[in-house]
Amino acid sequence: MNDLKDIIKNRRSIRKFQNKEVSTEIINDLLYSAKWSPSWGNSQCWELIIIDDEKQKYNLSQTLTKKNPASLAARNAPIVIAICAQKKKSGYYKGEAITKFNEWFMYDLGLVTQNICLTAHCLGLGTVIIGAFNHNKAKKILKLPANYEIVSLLPVGYPAHSPSPTKRRKISTFVHKNHFNFPK
Numbered sequence: 544m545n546d547l548k549d550i551i552k553n554r555r556s557i558r559k560f561q562n563k564e565v566s567t568e569i570i571n572d573l574l575y576s577a578k579w580s581p582s583w584g585n586s587q588c589w590e591l592i593i594i595d596d597e598k599q600k601y602n603l604s605q606t607l608t609k610k611n612p613a614s615l616a617a618r619n620a621p622i623v624i625a626i627c628a629q630k631k632k633s634g635y636y637k638g639e640a641i642t643k644f645n646e647w648f649m650y651d652l653g654l655v656t657q658n659i660c661l662t663a664h665c666l667g668l669g670t671v672i673i674g675a676f677n678h679n680k681a682k683k684i685l686k687l688p689a690n691y692e693i694v695s696l697l698p699v700g701y702p703a704h705s706p707s708p709t710k711r712r713k714i715s716t717f718v719h720k721n722h723f724n725f726p727k
């Protein structure tokens with residue numbers, strides 16, 4: 544349990560990477576942890592695109608604004624995983640959305656992504672989730688069919704820096720008992 548707590552607590556977003564290849568064995572470990580993620584009705588709507596082609600990484604990095612702190616990470620990481628989903632699977636039953644939120648793919652992809660990030664950290668690798676980019680441009684670059692969406696980009700590689708811990712809210716400020724309690 545302490546190991547897991549440490550892995551969860553010490554994972555940081557990594558935006559600078561060593562020029563060191565990520566082995567197929569490691570990529571397979573990351574994919575294994577993705578495979579065993581929970582999902583809506585076990586719908587497993589995810590599609591993961593592993594990008595190691597320099598031109599493709601460069602093109603994707605151009606979909607981020609220059610101000611995005613991860614703009615260089617998308618270009619310089621040895622691999623980038625595009626986290627994509629098939630639409631109308633997660634949150635749907637017999638083709639109909641069954642909750643007020645309709646699509647649940649964002650939720651399922653979040654779980655897949657966290658599994659990959661924690662596994663990567665456990666294996667000595669770093670990741671950064673990138674959500675702020677031009678999704679339509681990236682969709683074209685990745686040749687995704689219309690009924691699929693790309694949600695995030697995940698550069699993966701050996702860290703070239705070790706960022707300080709980031710701040711978190713105190714548990715007491717986000718836990719409610721029996722019903723919503725307004726902050727005092």
Ligand SMILES: Cc1cc2nc3c(=O)[nH]c(=O)nc-3n(C[C@H](O)[C@H](O)[C@H](O)COP(=O)(O)O)c2cc1C
Nearest residue numbers: 554555556611612613671672673674675676706709
């Ligand atoms: C859904 C999501 C989208 C994110 N998008 C970006 C992004 O576009 N660029 C970036 O540099 N970091 C991005 N991040 C990373 C967060 O900034 C980071 O997780 C947060 O500041 C906490 O830092 P830590 O991951 O080191 O604990 C994103 C994180 C999440 C969960």
